[in-house]
Amino acid sequence: MTVKQSVAWQALEAHLQKDILPCSLKQLFNGAGPKRFSDLSIATQGFLLDLSKQKLTPQTFDLLIGLAQQQGLAQATEALYSGGEVNRSELRPALHTALRAGSSDQYSAVQIDGKSVSELVAENLLHMERIASKIQQGEWLGYSGQPITTVVNIGVGGSDIGPHMVCHALDEFRVETKFPLNVMFVSSMDGSQLAEMLQHLDQGSTLFIVASKTFTTLDTLANAQTARAWLRKKIPSDSLIGQHHLVGCSAFPERMADWGIPSENQIALWDWVGGRYSLWSGIGLPIAIKLGMGGFKQLLKGAHAMDEHFQSAKLHENLPVMLALTGIWNNNFLGLKAHTILPYDGRLKLLPNYLSQLEMESNGKSVTNTGEKVDFDTSPVIWGDVGANAQHAFFQLLHQGTPAYYADFIVPIKRTASSEYTKATRLQLEYQQALNLANCVAQSRVLMLGDDVLTWEQSMAASPDRLYPGNHASSTLMFDELTPESLGALIALYEHKVFVQAVVWDINPFDQWGVELGKQIAKTTLSAIQKRQAGDASAECDEFDASTEGLLNYMFKHHH
Numbered sequence: 111m112t113v114k115q116s117v118a119w120q121a122l123e124a125h126l127q128k129d130i131l132p133c134s135l136k137q138l139f140n141g142a143g144p145k146r147f148s149d150l151s152i153a154t155q156g157f158l159l160d161l162s163k164q165k166l167t168p169q170t171f172d173l174l175i176g177l178a179q180q181q182g183l184a185q186a187t188e189a190l191y192s193g194g195e196v197n198r199s200e201l202r203p204a205l206h207t208a209l210r211a212g213s214s215d216q217y218s219a220v221q222i223d224g225k226s227v228s229e230l231v232a233e234n235l236l237h238m239e240r241i242a243s244k245i246q247q248g249e250w251l252g253y254s255g256q257p258i259t260t261v262v263n264i265g266v267g268g269s270d271i272g273p274h275m276v277c278h279a280l281d282e283f284r285v286e287t288k289f290p291l292n293v294m295f296v297s298s299m300d301g302s303q304l305a306e307m308l309q310h311l312d313q314g315s316t317l318f319i320v321a322s323k324t325f326t327t328l329d330t331l332a333n334a335q336t337a338r339a340w341l342r343k344k345i346p347s348d349s350l351i352g353q354h355h356l357v358g359c360s361a362f363p364e365r366m367a368d369w370g371i372p373s374e375n376q377i378a379l380w381d382w383v384g385g386r387y388s389l390w391s392g393i394g395l396p397i398a399i400k401l402g403m404g405g406f407k408q409l410l411k412g413a414h415a416m417d418e419h420f421q422s423a424k425l426h427e428n429l430p431v432m433l434a435l436t437g438i439w440n441n442n443f444l445g446l447k448a449h450t451i452l453p454y455d456g457r458l459k460l461l462p463n464y465l466s467q468l469e470m471e472s473n474g475k476s477v478t479n480t481g482e483k484v485d486f487d488t489s490p491v492i493w494g495d496v497g498a499n500a501q502h503a504f505f506q507l508l509h510q511g512t513p514a515y516y517a518d519f520i521v522p523i524k525r526t527a528s529s530e531y532t533k534a535t536r537l538q539l540e541y542q543q544a545l546n547l548a549n550c551v552a553q554s555r556v557l558m559l560g561d562d563v564l565t566w567e568q569s570m571a572a573s574p575d576r577l578y579p580g581n582h583a584s585s586t587l588m589f590d591e592l593t594p595e596s597l598g599a600l601i602a603l604y605e606h607k608v609f610v611q612a613v614v615w616d617i618n619p620f621d622q623w624g625v626e627l628g629k630q631i632a633k634t635t636l637s638a639i640q641k642r643q644a645g646d647a648s649a650e651c652d653e654f655d656a657s658t659e660g661l662l663n664y665m666f667k668h669h670h
């Protein structure tokens with residue numbers, strides 16, 4: 111029997127038909143009065159999660175919680191935290207929560223290769239701290255004795271997006287360094303980012319972090335090889351390059367060593383940390399370099415607080431659980447297959463991108479843990495942008511377009527303008543934040559009510575192309591201020607949300623087999639391109655399908 115045939119799912123279907131589909135969001139509000147907000151919002155852990163603009167009632171959550179319990183959420187959570195093999199296709203635990211457990215001895219009993227996970231994490235944090243502080247103090251010197259003033263992280267996917275998103279969001283929390291320090295990111299396989307960046311850098315003062323859990327990812331290795339070729343132009347030997355200009359983070363020390371990264375410049379990673387859950391590990395080194403170890407630990411602390419909340423809060427008051435169940439309801443019962451993430455804060459510009467990897471790579475699955483094809487939809491399509499900017503881009507579709515979607519509005523309430531600004535500038539910045547908050551709240555209201563926000567006369571005067579149907583569901587997540595701690599908690603909240611959904615759907619959120627085939631096929635395609643580039647005109651493309659063959663032939667013809 112699939113989850114769809116279960117009692118709990120069927121009860122939700124019946125509730126949908128009887129209580130929800132006959133009503134618009136406006137009617138749900140009218141029926142419940144002001145109580146609707148207090149009944150359907152949760153204020154805890156420094157967050158306010160308002161779910162009242164979702165097409166549901168408190169009864170919907172009672173039934174959804176029944177579904178989660180039926181699917182074994184409590185047992186699955188226990189297995190996650192205790193190092194059980196929750197990554198069932200790769201027979202591994204997923205212990206990202208252990209990376210941020212700080213001094214709590216919760217993970218000391220979890221042993222990997224004879225060492226406790228707590229011990230491994232503590233050693234790693236110390237090693238990261240040594241590297242980060244050497245750079246910050248101006249004591250990490252390049253081959254010619256110049257201090258390092260630029261750090262470039264080379265990675266892709268989880269080895270790029272997480273640290274990049276956090277460094278971008280928390281720029282104003284950067285630690286004071288002896289010399290001005292730039293932390294940059296390169297990920298694109300085509301080399302375009304690196305080619306542009308290298309023109310402005312100097313070999314003697316640049317350090318590259320090669321971040322790759324597997325240390326086999328071609329995108330990263332290709333960028334790293336280009337960086338090394340550039341370093342070789344000035345630096346006389348590969349051992350000087352390795353010693354002064356390369357740091358590596360990987361689960362494979364021997365691969366880092368073979369590539370020329372000396373052991374003292376290597377940061378360990380483990381197979382029990384998934385790529386998209388790894389910013390809390392050595393993959394977060396760029397964060398530690400930028401914010402200082404203090405800032406990095408604040409980020410971990412915020413995430414740990416959310417871990418504890420997820421593990422212990424009652425399900426009705428549990429932020430990740432309620433966010434996850436809202437998504438299940440929207441996706442599997444209301445048929446909303448697209449989910450937009452709208453941070454109302456320019457510093458969170460990269461968050462939608464981060465969450466699209468987290469959610470779609472984790473839960474973009476179509477077979478259950480026991481290998482059966484699912485008969486319901488799993489991860490929706492996730493996209494987004496800074497909310498206020500998106501108002502001038504894809505909000506047209508949100509307000510008047512046809513696809514069914516739901517939205518998450520995410521907004522920090524306060525912005526503290528630096529005291530270095532004049533009073534007039536500070537006042538102006540305060541005004542901008544008020545404007546931003548007003549837009550955030552106004553947009554979710556218009557999505558819900560549509561034309562009903564207008565007076566009767568105003569709506570009567572509107573022509574059809576100016577009508578707003580409204581009735582679009584959204585959640586609003588507010589928190590006090592964007593800090594390393596609140597950002598850590600926010601990320602962990604979404605991580606656990608993804609986990610809860612995977613439990614309900616009985617899928618594995620910790621593997622990503624779907625990305626492997628494309629990588630393999632790219633290799634054979636590359637060899638065809640290289641043969642033709644080397645002048646082997648006989649390198650036919652007839653092993654490919656007609657479209658691929660046509661594309662390759664066109665490429666060869668226009669190459670020179």
Ligand code: F6P
Pocket residue numbers: 266267268269321322323324325326327330385386471622625
């Ligand atoms: O191709 C997808 C992926 O495997 C992600 O899961 C991962 O974060 C990324 O590639 C990078 O992998 P690695 O850190 O091994 O280079």
